[in-house]
Each structure stands twice: as C-alpha cells, then as structure tokens.
Amino acid sequence: xxxxxxxxxxxxxxxxxxxxxxxxxxxxxxxxxxxxxxxxxxxxxxxxxxxxxxxxxxxxxxxxxxxxxxxxxxxxxxxxxxxxxxxxxxxxxxxxxxxxxxxxxxxxxxxxxxxxxxxxxxxxxxxxxxxxxxxxxxxxxxxxxxxxxxxxxxxxxxxxxxxxxxxxxxxxxxxxxxxxxxxxxxxxxxxxxxxxxxxxxxxxxxxxxxxxxxxxxxxxxxxxxxxxxxxxxxxxxxxxxxxxxxxxxxxxxxxxxxxxxxxxxxxxxxxxxxxxxxxxxxxxxxxxxxxxxxxxxxxxxxxxxxxxxxxxxxxxxxxxxxxxxxxxxxxxxxxxxxxxxxxxxxxxxxxx
Numbered sequence: 001x002x003x004x005x006x007x008x009x010x011x012x013x014x015x016x017x018x019x020x021x022x023x024x025x026x027x028x029x030x031x032x033x034x035x036x037x038x039x040x041x042x043x044x045x046x047x048x049x050x051x052x053x054x055x056x057x058x059x060x061x062x063x064x065x066x067x068x069x070x071x072x073x074x075x076x077x078x079x080x081x082x083x084x085x086x087x088x089x090x091x092x093x094x095x096x097x098x099x100x101x102x103x104x105x106x107x108x109x110x111x112x113x114x115x116x117x118x119x120x121x122x123x124x125x126x127x128x129x130x131x132x133x134x135x136x137x138x139x140x141x142x143x144x145x146x147x148x149x150x151x152x153x154x155x156x157x158x159x160x161x162x163x164x165x166x167x168x169x170x171x172x173x174x175x176x177x178x179x180x181x182x183x184x185x186x187x188x189x190x191x192x193x194x195x196x197x198x199x200x201x202x203x204x205x206x207x208x209x210x211x212x213x214x215x216x217x218x219x220x221x222x223x224x225x226x227x228x229x230x231x232x233x234x235x236x237x238x239x240x241x242x243x244x245x246x247x248x249x250x251x252x253x254x255x256x257x258x259x260x261x262x263x264x265x266x267x268x269x270x271x272x273x274x275x276x277x278x279x280x281x282x283x284x285x286x287x288x289x290x291x292x293x294x295x296x297x298x299x300x301x302x303x304x305x306x307x308x309x310x311x312x313x314x315x316x317x318x319x320x321x322x323x324x325x326x327x328x329x330x331x332x333x334x335x336x337x338x339x340x341x342x343x344x345x346x347x348x349x350x351x352x
Contacts, residue, residue, distance in 0.1 A: 044076045045252060048088050048100030051081050051286040053298040054127045054205045054237050058101045059281035060274055061263035070255030081285040083186065084153035086110075092117050092242055098249075099241035099256055103157035107240055108317045109325045111339050118246060118341040119313075121239040121257045123264070125303040126232035128158050129209035130165065130222035132201040133194045138221065141169045146177035147200035150185040150193060155325040157236055160316045162203040163323060164228035173323075194218055203227070205236065207290065207298035214294070224301040233303060234312050246341070254344045257306075261348055264304045271299060306349075310340055 047067070049058045061067050067077055080097055082088040085106030091097045092107075093114040101123055111117065132138040138147065144166070151159040159182065163173060172179040185193055187208045193199040194217045201221070202212075212218045225232040239260050241253045267274045275292040283289045318331045 042074050042076070043071075043249065043252070044078055045071060045099070045249075045256075046078045046080065046097040047256075048080050048082055048091060048097040048102070049285070050085075050088070050101065050237075051083065051282065052205055053207050053278060053282075053290070053295060054124050054302060055101045056267060056274070056278050056299065056302065057123045057237075057260050057263040057304055059263075059278045060266055061259040063277040063280055064263065064266060066259035066262045067256065070258045071252055072255075075252065079285075085156055086153055092240060095242065095244065097242075098245040099239065099253065101237050101239055104235045104238055104313050104316055105157035105160045105320060105325075106153070106155050107238065108313065108336070108339065109155050109320055111336075112317075112326050112329055115338070116244070117240050117242045119238050119308055119339055120241050120246075120253055120341055121260055121345045122235055122237075122306045122308040123239050123260055123304070124237035125235055125305055125307070126224050126227065127236050127298065127302040128161055128203055128205045128227055129220045129224050129301070130162070130201060130203050130227065131194075131209045131212045131218050132221045133197060133199070133218045134216065135197070136200040136218070138201055141165060141222065142171065144180045144201060145171060146180075148181045148183060148198075150183055150190045150199045150202040150204070152184065152187055152190075152204065154184045155320065155323075157316070158203045158205065159323070160319045161227050161229070161234075163319050164316075165203070165222065168228060191215065191217055206301045207294040210294055210297040210301075229312055229315050230309075234316065235308055238308060250344070254347065257344045257348050261306050264306065267299065267304055271296075274299070306345055308340065308342065310336060313339070 049055050085103045088100065088102045089106045089110035093110050093116055138144060149162060151162055162182065166173060166180055173182055175181060185199065187204055190199065190202045190204060191212060194212065209220045213220060239256065246253050275295045278295050279289045314334055314336050317326060317334055317336060320326045321329060321331050
C-alpha cells in the first residue's frame with residue numbers, strides 16, 4: 001500500500017509539472033507580424049481634393065469606386081475638400097490628410113519647408129485662363145498695366161502662371177499703377193468683383209473662365225493653351241502623398257495611382273457619362289452642382305495625364321522664389337529631385 005501511495009504521488013507531481021509547462025507555452029508572447037499588402041487590418045485613408053473641375057479625375061475615381069476597388073474592402077476613405085492649395089499642403093504636411101490632389105505651386109512652397117511628402121503622379125495639365133472684365137478696356141496682356149488682376153490665392157499655381165505671362169510681355173508686378181497689381185479672391189467672389197469693377201481681370205481655373213463669358217461678365221483674353229509655362233502643358237493638378245503614408249502603406253499609395261489613371265482613361269473614353277459623375281462630387285463637396293455645359297467646356301480645356309515634368313515644376317518654383325513665397329533657397333540651388341517619387345507610377349504603367 002505504501003508503494004502504491006508513493007507511485008500515485010509521483011504521478012500527480014509529473015502531471016502537475018506537465019500541465020504547468022503546457023500553460024506556459026500557450027501564454028508565451030508571439031512576435032508581431034509586420035503589415036503587408038495582404039493585411040486585412042482596418043485602415044482609414046484620409047484623401048484631400050479641391051472643389052474644382054480641374055480635379056475631375058479624382059471625382060470620377062471616387063464616383064466610380066476606383067479608390068475603393070484598389071484599396072480593398074477593409075479600407076475606409078475619408079474625403080476632405082479644400083478651397084486652396086495652401087490649406088491642403090499644410091494639412092498634408094501636418095498629417096491631417098494622407099494623400100490627395102493639389103496644384104504644384106503651394107505644394108512646392110510647403111515641400112521646401114517640410115520635406116515630408118512626395119509627388120507620386122500627375123492628374124491634369126493646364127486648364128486656367130486669363131479673363132478680363134467686360135468694360136475693362138483690356139484687349140491685350142500689355143493693357144494690364146495699372147490694372148488689378150485677381151488670382152484664387154497667394155502663391156497658387158495660377159499666380160505663378162500670371163507672373164510668367166506678365167514677364168513674357170515685359171510687365172512688372174507692383175502695388176501701384178506703374179505695374180500690375182495682384183490680389184487674391186476666391187473664384188466665386190471674383191465673378192462678383194469683375195461685375196462690380198473691383199478687379200479688372202483674373203487668371204483663374206476652368207470652368208470659371210467659361211462662366212465669366214456665359215454670364216456676360218467678361219471674356220477670355222488668353223486661352224488655356226497659351227498660358228505659361230509651356231503653353232498650357234504644365235502640371236495644374238498633381239497627386240501627392242505624405243512620406244509617412246508611403247512608408248506605412250505603399251501598396252495603398254500605388255492603389256491611388258491606379259485609381260487616378262483609370263479615372264483619366266474613363267473620362268477620355270466616356271466624356272458625356274463623366275459630366276454627371278463630376279457633378280455628383282461637386283454637389284457632395286461644395287453643396288452646389290454645375291450645369292453640364294460648363295463641365296463640358298472645362299473638360300475641353302484640360303489635358304488629363306499622369307505625366308509630371310520635373311523641369312516645368314522647377315521653372316514654376318523659381319517664380320515662387322522670386323516672388324518671395326519660397327525662402328532661404330536660391331534659384332540656382334533649387335533641387336526638386338527628392339520631391340518626386342514616380343516609381344509607383346512607372347510600375348502602374350508597366351502593368352505591375
């Protein structure tokens with residue numbers, strides 16, 4: 001009996017030890033698995049865009065579900081609309097948004113200061129016009145001397161184009177009537193200002209130029225394909241992403257490039273169907289739709305493309321340096337090579 005008791009006690013101890021070992025194994029910490037393109041973790045992508053038809057590709061990509069298609073079902077898209085590029089660029093640099101569509105003027109100005117985001121694709125080249133008031137007496141660019149010209153916001157791509165246009169004609173920017181005075185006015189306010197003769201002209205993105213003519217407020221003096229630089233073939237809308245987003249979600253950044261590319265192709269092959277899609281987004285973002293004939297006129301003045309020219313961006317940036325928007329950098333020292341990361345665009349073009 002004594003031997004049997006000892007044997008049972010031994011078996012009890014062994015069982016307890018094995019049980020304890022089993023528990024220790026099951027609760028041991030497991031090494032974290034790095035996120036990958038196949039991760040099913042919920043993600044929110046914060047996308048920025050303007051309330052402007054020059055961002056048509058972004059509108060169609062949203063309406064046709066291209067972003068959602070390439071992002072995947074586990075991704076939520078949070079869209080924020082902006083009135084100007086300065087606000088957008090600040091939001092991108094400070095992490096309020098992850099990526100989106102903006103003009104190169106304000107984004108370059110911000111990049112030189114923060115250096116924490118990249119251009120990953122083009123979206124639209126050109127689409128701005130120089131319009132003059134009905135009774136302004138302006139019949140040529142040279143007639144702008146002593147006049148007041150509005151641009152959507154200071155440091156904008158439109159202001160860069162205006163300064164280049166004036167320079168081509170040998171005119172100077174000034175705060176008096178010896179040159180051309182430049183002031184900032186939101187596009188909708190510019191129509192009123194032209195009608196009330198508070199401003200004489202404006203360099204403004206479409207469809208506002210067409211709208212100025214439609215409402216009898218004025219006329220387009222310099223068409224979109226004559227606006228510098230490069231006779232209208234300059235980046236007006238680009239797709240940018242923060243360095244943080246690129247580092248953590250490069251697959252999603254590539255998905256955005258695909259969505260933008262698909263939208264451009266859709267608009268080119270289904271222009272009439274695009275009017276309603278663009279209008280739907282305008283209503284969502286601004287609370288106000290637009291007549292299809294204005295959208296049609298605007299699209300006719302856009303060169304939708306994923307291409308981005310670094311030399312043209314650098315030419316535009318030098319204007320911002322001269323105007324004082326980019327500080328602590330001399331024109332001959334400007335280098336935007338790290339501002340562009342077109343590797344994802346190249347992969348998309350190669351079908352990868």
